[in-house]
Amino acid sequence: MIKEDKSLKVIDVKDTANILKLLGDKTRLSMVxxxxxxxxxxxxxxxxxxxSQPSISQHLRKMRDLGIVKEQRKGQWVxxxxxxxxxxxxxxxxxxxxxxxxxxxxxxxxxKGLRITCY
Amino acid sequence: MIKEDKSLKVIDVKDTANILKLLGDKTRLSMVxxxxxxxxxxxxxxxxxxxSQPSISQHLRKMRDLGIVKEQRKGQWVxxxxxxxxxxxxxxxxxxxxxxxxxxxxxxxxxKGLRITCY
DNA sequence: TGCGCATATAATTATATGCTTATATATTAA
DNA sequence: TTAATATATAAGCATATAATTATATGCGCA
Numbered sequence: 001m002i003k004e005d006k007s008l009k010v011i012d013v014k015d016t017a018n019i020l021k022l023l024g025d026k027t028r029l030s031m032v033x034x035x036x037x038x039x040x041x042x043x044x045x046x047x048x049x050x051x052s053q054p055s056i057s058q059h060l061r062k063m064r065d066l067g068i069v070k071e072q073r074k075g076q077w078v079x080x081x082x083x084x085x086x087x088x089x090x091x092x093x094x095x096x097x098x099x100x101x102x103x104x105x106x107x108x109x110x111x112k113g114l115r116i117t118c119y
Numbered sequence: 120m121i122k123e124d125k126s127l128k129v130i131d132v133k134d135t136a137n138i139l140k141l142l143g144d145k146t147r148l149s150m151v152x153x154x155x156x157x158x159x160x161x162x163x164x165x166x167x168x169x170x171s172q173p174s175i176s177q178h179l180r181k182m183r184d185l186g187i188v189k190e191q192r193k194g195q196w197v198x199x200x201x202x203x204x205x206x207x208x209x210x211x212x213x214x215x216x217x218x219x220x221x222x223x224x225x226x227x228x229x230x231k232g233l234r235i236t237c238y
Numbered sequence: 239t240g241c242g243c244a245t246a247t248a249a250t251t252a253t254a255t256g257c258t259t260a261t262a263t264a265t266t267a268a
Numbered sequence: 269t270t271a272a273t274a275t276a277t278a279a280g281c282a283t284a285t286a287a288t289t290a291t292a293t294g295c296g297c298a
Binding site for chain 2: 008009010011012013014016017018019020021022023024025026028029030033090091094095097098099100102
Binding site for chain 3: 269270271272273274275276277278279280281282283284285286287288289290291292293294295296297298
């Protein structure tokens with residue numbers, strides 16, 4: 001019997017390159033790293049990255065378009081999370097192992113009283 | 120005693136994003152995947168990718184600039200290989216596990232009699 | 239030395255990307 | 269229904285990227 005490696009999934013070069021290009025951006029890479037810890041809403045990202053709301057929205061859209069993240073409306077907020085059923089999920093998880101934890105960003109939100117309490 | 124995970128090396132988000140952006144290109148990702156198998160010279164890449172020589176040269180330069188690949192002159196040829204001493208080497212290796220083998224490209228070179236014999 | 243081959247660099251152009259501003263949509267509460 | 273808040277989308281602009289052509293450099297050999 002052949003052992004299956006659940007951390008491994010081979011993806012064609014073109015698709016992999018697209019994923020890497022997508023995550024080859026400081027903001028987006030930080031975002032997925034955060035989402036690997038906890039779900040997070042758009043307005044929280046805006047505070048964290050000190051960036052305009054449309055800019056944040058556009059980054060999230062690109063990742064949603066490739067299926068890496070998913071959204072869920074909760075009242076007036078839209079909460080994003082990692083899409084664990086994506087065919088790229090294992091690759092993303094693997095990548096994130098090489099990046100430092102972004103937990104401090106959530107701590108910072110708590111401190112500033114900016115954490116949204118709809119979860 | 121804490122076990123050290125030799126497949127893991129944490130790199131800051133900005134640097135990681137730069138590496139991912141670099142490898143987030145179909146041509147460059149294929150190149151490193153090939154180099155993970157065997158070293159390869161510029162003119163061979165030109166044949167494989169059916170791309171102009173300057174274009175190939177520029178792709179290689181970008182990767183050399185970040186230390187992912189290294190070059191070695193052998194007579195009139197310049198042979199490229201993976202830089203196994205790069206601080207990004209483990210990350211690159213990990214990424215390549217998710218990409219199909221590019222061995223066939225070397226086979227194709229052999230068939231066409233285009234393999235350079237300076238190795 | 240001078241020629242031919244391999245590679246690198248420079249300049250240019252076309253396209254892609256990321257951000258901004260303006261506007262539209264959706265939800266909640268008055 | 270209207271106002272306020274949260275988010276998404278569209279259009280425009282500035283910068284980045286990748287390819288091409290032209291040219292320079294480096295090596296081997298007659």
